[in-house]
Amino acid sequence: MSLPTCRLCAAELTRTFVDLGMSPPCEAILDADQIDGGETFYPLHVRVCPSCLLVQLPAYIPAEEIFSHYAYFSSYSDSWVAHARTFVDRAVQRRGLGSGSFVVEVASNDGYLLRHVRDRGIRCLGVEPAANVAQAALDDGIDTEICFLGEETGAGIAARHGRADLVVANNVFAHVPDIVDFARGLRALLSDDGCVTIEIPHLLRLVEGREYDTIYHEHYSYLSLLTTARVLAEAGLTVVDVDELPTHGGSLRTWSVPAESAGEPTAAVRKVLDDEAAAGLHTLDGHAGFGAAVAEVRNELVEFLIECSRKGATVAGYGAPGKGNTLLNHCGVRQDLLSFTVDRNPFKHGKFLPGTHIPVHPVERLAEERPDYVLILPWNLRAEIAEQLSYVRDWGGRLVVPLPALDVF
Numbered sequence: 001m002s003l004p005t006c007r008l009c010a011a012e013l014t015r016t017f018v019d020l021g022m023s024p025p026c027e028a029i030l031d032a033d034q035i036d037g038g039e040t041f042y043p044l045h046v047r048v049c050p051s052c053l054l055v056q057l058p059a060y061i062p063a064e065e066i067f068s069h070y071a072y073f074s075s076y077s078d079s080w081v082a083h084a085r086t087f088v089d090r091a092v093q094r095r096g097l098g099s100g101s102f103v104v105e106v107a108s109n110d111g112y113l114l115r116h117v118r119d120r121g122i123r124c125l126g127v128e129p130a131a132n133v134a135q136a137a138l139d140d141g142i143d144t145e146i147c148f149l150g151e152e153t154g155a156g157i158a159a160r161h162g163r164a165d166l167v168v169a170n171n172v173f174a175h176v177p178d179i180v181d182f183a184r185g186l187r188a189l190l191s192d193d194g195c196v197t198i199e200i201p202h203l204l205r206l207v208e209g210r211e212y213d214t215i216y217h218e219h220y221s222y223l224s225l226l227t228t229a230r231v232l233a234e235a236g237l238t239v240v241d242v243d244e245l246p247t248h249g250g251s252l253r254t255w256s257v258p259a260e261s262a263g264e265p266t267a268a269v270r271k272v273l274d275d276e277a278a279a280g281l282h283t284l285d286g287h288a289g290f291g292a293a294v295a296e297v298r299n300e301l302v303e304f305l306i307e308c309s310r311k312g313a314t315v316a317g318y319g320a321p322g323k324g325n326t327l328l329n330h331c332g333v334r335q336d337l338l339s340f341t342v343d344r345n346p347f348k349h350g351k352f353l354p355g356t357h358i359p360v361h362p363v364e365r366l367a368e369e370r371p372d373y374v375l376i377l378p379w380n381l382r383a384e385i386a387e388q389l390s391y392v393r394d395w396g397g398r399l400v401v402p403l404p405a406l407d408v409f
Ligand SMILES: [Zn+2]
Pocket: 006, 007, 008, 009, 010, 011, 049, 050, 051, 052, 053, 054
């Protein structure tokens, strides 16, 4: 069998970053009448390129299958809407945007971000492949092109609408298989004195926090600032500044401009690169320890759950996020070790987690069943959820987070 090749530099991917075995798509939640049927499992084998160091998951599931009809509407999340508003304020000020400017957002979803641009009287355009969410933006009066971005579609959009002063590609860069063609699409949309911003979960934070459950099939690339800059350079773009953000367990927002007009990068760029180098992310061997760290997280969690089972203690989950499914499938946790989970989203009630078939109930079920332990699956919201669940202590229950190291509190 031939090895997969790097999506940035085409070298053979001979080195494993971490191999999580086989898993179903993490958002493929099951209805009651589906749990007696079969499920398709795909590999979650993440590799690191020995040549350019891009950490990547081969496109085991094509993007068209995942993103052409996407169920996630960004406007449903209060924190994302607030994040978008703050971003627009900063971008407008930083780039001096006004009524004569033009802003394009790629993966514009339901217009959750461009709404803030429009409200400032700035012309804007969305690019979104999922027709159902794009329609919500169109209904709100936000002009949107329904397509995947690449060099060709980017050039077509620029020909129809003009080139943009600001191109926003927040939380999409890691989710495109052909990342070089996508980057060239960004360049095609951009005027020669414009700027591109990209937000990505930061590989450094993933490694430090052992956040391995952020690995799932639609997350194709796990980027450092070094590898992000290498991809953008292929498209003639240079990273000139970077912000470190707390979102998604720790993200980067890069600011890039056409290479011809790029001056010296800021001190922030230097600092992030230095942090990455110090953590070993600028050498191939520096990536070698992650598999062992992941095994440690699994061992601690599984030991804890088996010990609970031995002594007759009950454990329930809190949340049904995609990342929980990576964790539970990798650890082989089924209903025998985690009797049920709860979620605030009514769409998930009465359904079952993919692969593990753990049932999802309304949050009130916790107070009815009074489990001895509640395992918090969206650990990134640990503080907020621990406060919401403070009543668990009324019956002597305790909370558990699985990583970066198992914590019972
Ligand atoms: Zn490579």
